[in-house]
Every structure is written in structure tokens, then in C-alpha cells.
Amino acid sequence: MCWMCDKYGEGGLWYLNPKLYARQMYRLREPGQGPQNFGQLGLREGDERPMTLSEVIRIRNDEPERYSEALNLLNDDIRTHATGQAIPLQDAIKIAELGVPMASMFCLCRKRMRAIEEREEEEYSCLGTGPGMFKWERWPERYRGGVHFMPPNEVKEWLEKWNKRGFMHIIMTMGVGYVEGICNCEYPDCDAIRHRLDYGVLSMLKGHYVARVDYDKCNGCGICIQRCQFGAAKFEVRMDKTNIDQYLCYGCGLCETGCPRGAITMVDRMSLPGLREVW
Amino acid sequence: MEVDVTRKIPTIEIDHSRCTVPFLCAKCVRTCPQAVFLVDSVKVERFKETDPREPGSFKLGTESRFKCTGCNECVDVCPVDAITITWPQ
Numbered sequence: 001m002c003w004m005c006d007k008y009g010e011g012g013l014w015y016l017n018p019k020l021y022a023r024q025m026y027r028l029r030e031p032g033q034g035p036q037n038f039g040q041l042g043l044r045e046g047d048e049r050p051m052t053l054s055e056v057i058r059i060r061n062d063e064p065e066r067y068s069e070a071l072n073l074l075n076d077d078i079r080t081h082a083t084g085q086a087i088p089l090q091d092a093i094k095i096a097e098l099g100v101p102m103a104s105m106f107c108l109c110r111k112r113m114r115a116i117e118e119r120e121e122e123e124y125s126c127l128g129t130g131p132g133m134f135k136w137e138r139w140p141e142r143y144r145g146g147v148h149f150m151p152p153n154e155v156k157e158w159l160e161k162w163n164k165r166g167f168m169h170i171i172m173t174m175g176v177g178y179v180e181g182i183c184n185c186e187y188p189d190c191d192a193i194r195h196r197l198d199y200g201v202l203s204m205l206k207g208h209y210v211a212r213v214d215y216d217k218c219n220g221c222g223i224c225i226q227r228c229q230f231g232a233a234k235f236e237v238r239m240d241k242t243n244i245d246q247y248l249c250y251g252c253g254l255c256e257t258g259c260p261r262g263a264i265t266m267v268d269r270m271s272l273p274g275l276r277e278v279w
Numbered sequence: 280m281e282v283d284v285t286r287k288i289p290t291i292e293i294d295h296s297r298c299t300v301p302f303l304c305a306k307c308v309r310t311c312p313q314a315v316f317l318v319d320s321v322k323v324e325r326f327k328e329t330d331p332r333e334p335g336s337f338k339l340g341t342e343s344r345f346k347c348t349g350c351n352e353c354v355d356v357c358p359v360d361a362i363t364i365t366w367p368q
Contacts, residue, residue, distance in 0.1 A: 057342055057343075060282070060345050061288060061343075061344045061345045064282050064283075064284045064286075064288070064345070065284045067280075067282045067284075068280070068281075068282065071280060111318075112317045112318060112319055113308075113314055113316075113317050114305075114308055114309055114314070115301070115302050115305035115308045115309065115318050116309075137326070138325055138326060139323075139325065140326065140327060140328040141320055141323050141324070141327075141328055141329050144328060188313075188314040189314065194314075194343070198343060198346065199280070200280030
């Protein structure tokens with residue numbers, strides 16, 4: 001179990017704990033009460049944190065020699081709060097039963113990073129969970145044109161659609177043990193993946209699974225390699241098969257859902273002594 | 280995370296008097312192979328959507344400047360010559 005499970009899971013996977021979707025979690029966010037909102041750390045003036053995300057980004061560019069120290073301060077702060085995690089499609093579908101009300105909206109990361117705005121409902125690739133979705137009209141800049149409310153069955157189909165297109169799923173929190181939503185993401189336009197891979201920020205933890213290739217079934221077609229966001233899957237020429245480096249794998253399962261031969265299984269990270277503490 | 284402190288990082292200057300509607304233009308943002316740039320709305324108001332056509336409503340930034348390799352494709356593609364990349368000696 002990852003440290004998010006230790007803290008919020010009550011014996012199971014943290015993001016499958018129904019309490020983290022409960023309306024009561026909103027009360028923690030009253031001014032002056034409860035933890036700060038990590039999702040906004042460094043973006044909001046007046047945050048008094050040991051280190052902020054925006055400062056870490058600045059230091060990486062301007063003062064690389066100070067970077068390790070700054071990054072450790074931020075990551076230690078994140079560990080005392082909450083963060084997001086890579087999840088496979090199967091777990092995202094389970095969440096579709098828990099997160100009601102759920103509504104899709106445009107992806108803010110993609111809008112910032114590539115100036116790509118998802119303007120139509122069918123394009124929306126970000127999912128918000130919880131009663132906060134009823135407040136969307138206050139922030140039209142974030143929820144441009146409104147949000148699209150969906151029942152669980154529609155959310156499941158919607159998740160499968162994006163997975164098929166090659167987006168991985170990330171469960172997001174607001175820096176407290178409250179689930180904010182599910183993103184459908186890819187490198188480099190996703191903030192969470194970007195900050196983890198390029199900056200080492202624990203904006204997204206590795207998932208609870210690790211991909212394993214069955215060499216008897218794999219025919220080296222390479223579809224999984226195209227789908228991997230992390231450079232973990234590579235074509236191994238001599239073997240004529242895919243090789244997946246389990247230390248680079250984030251457990252998103254895109255390779256598994258894309259494999260036409262069922263040659264990839266997602267194994268429990270906890271079953272691997274070398275990986276069970278690698279998040 | 281180990282950082283190679285000897286690797287050179289350029290400064291990238293954006294002339295915001297020339298680059299006024301980056302969200303509408305977005306040429307550099309979509310051209311950059313390293314995805315160095317980002318565009319942020321700088322006029323965020325409650326109950327009001329930011330108009331990307333309004334000059335100055337969005338601002339071009341260079342968040343991941345340390346990833347720049349100096350290919351200069353953004354400089355070439357910029358229609359208003361607003362980008363200058365300078366490498367340390």
C-alpha cells in the first residue's frame with residue numbers, strides 16, 4: 001500500500017474509500033480550517049509553505065544548484081498532505097460508482113501547455129467529482145461553457161473512449177484526502193505527469209500495479225510501445241518482443257488495454273520486493 | 280532527482296508588447312518539441328470568461344525553459360518576432 005493508502009485508505013486502496021468522496025470533505029476547506037490546498041500551492045498568493053511548486057519550477061530554471069534542496073522541501077510537504085496517483089482503467093471504472101455527482105469539463109493543463117481548448121462537450125477530457133461541480137458557473141474561465149453532468153454508466157463509456165485513444169487516468173486530490181476528479185492525460189501536456197517526470201515533484205504517485213509481458217503471447221506488434229507515456233516499453237529487437245522496464249512503469253495499464261493479444265498483465269506492485277516501496 | 284548543474288540553460292525573452300494574443304496565435308506553443316511554453320489567462324474574474332481576443336488577457340510564459348535545446352523553431356515561427364533566446368557563454 002502506498003502512503004496515501006496508509007493515510008486515507010482505511011485498509012484498502014485510498015481512492016476506493018467512499019469517505020473521500022463525501023460532501024463533508026468540503027467543510028475542511030473553510031478558510032482557516034484544515035490543510036492547505038496543494039493543487040493551488042504556489043499558484044495562490046499568501047500561501048505560506050516551506051516550498052511551493054512555482055518556486056521549485058523557478059529554481060530548476062534559474063538556480064539548478066539549489067534544486068535538490070528545494071525539491072525535497074516540496075516533496076516532504078506533499079507527503080504530509082495528499083497527492084494524485086496513476087490508476088488503470090479498471091480502477092477508474094470503479095470510481096465511476098463512487099464519485100457522484102460527476103461532470104466532464106475541458107482539460108486546463110492542455111489549455112495552458114499547448115493552447116488546445118476542448119470547446120465541445122464530446123471533447124471534454126477532464127472529470128470532476130463531488131458537489132463542487134454544482135458551483136461551476138462561478139468560474140467560467142475554468143469551466144468554460146459549463147460542465148457536462150454524467151451518470152455512472154456514461155462515465156464508464158467516457159473513460160473507455162479516452163483510454164482507447166491513448167490517454168492514461170490520474171486520480172487527483174485537492175491536497176487533502178478528498179478526491180477532486182479523474183484526468184485523462186498524456187505527456188507532455190499534463191501538469192501532473194510533467195512535474196513528476198521532468199521535475200521529480202510527487203504530483204502523481206506511481207500506481208498500485210506494474211506491467212508484465214507474457215513472452216509466449218507477445219508478437220512484438222509494438223502497440224503498447226506507442227501507448228506508453230513513460231518510455232518504460234521498448235522493442236527488444238533480438239527477442240522480437242516488447243520489453244517493459246518495471247522500474248520505469250507507472251502502472252497506468254495503457255499497454256494492457258491496448259494489447260490485441262492479451263499479452264500484458266498488471267501485477268500487484270506489493271508482490272515485488274524491489275518495487276513495493278517505489279511510488 | 281539528480282540535476283546536471285553544468286548543462287546550459289538559455290534565457291528566453293518574450294516581448295509582451297508584441298506578443299499580445301498568445302492564446303489565439305499559439306504557434307510557438309504548439310511548435311516547440313520540448314513543450315517549453317505555456318499560456319495562462321492573466322485576467323481571471325468570477326462569473327466572467329476571459330476573452331482571448333483581448334490584448335493582454337493571456338500571457339505567454341516559458342515554464343520549462345531548462346528543457347530548451349535551442350532549435351529556434353519558436354523564433355522562426357513567431358509572426359511578430361517577439362521571442363529572443365540567449366545562451367550563456
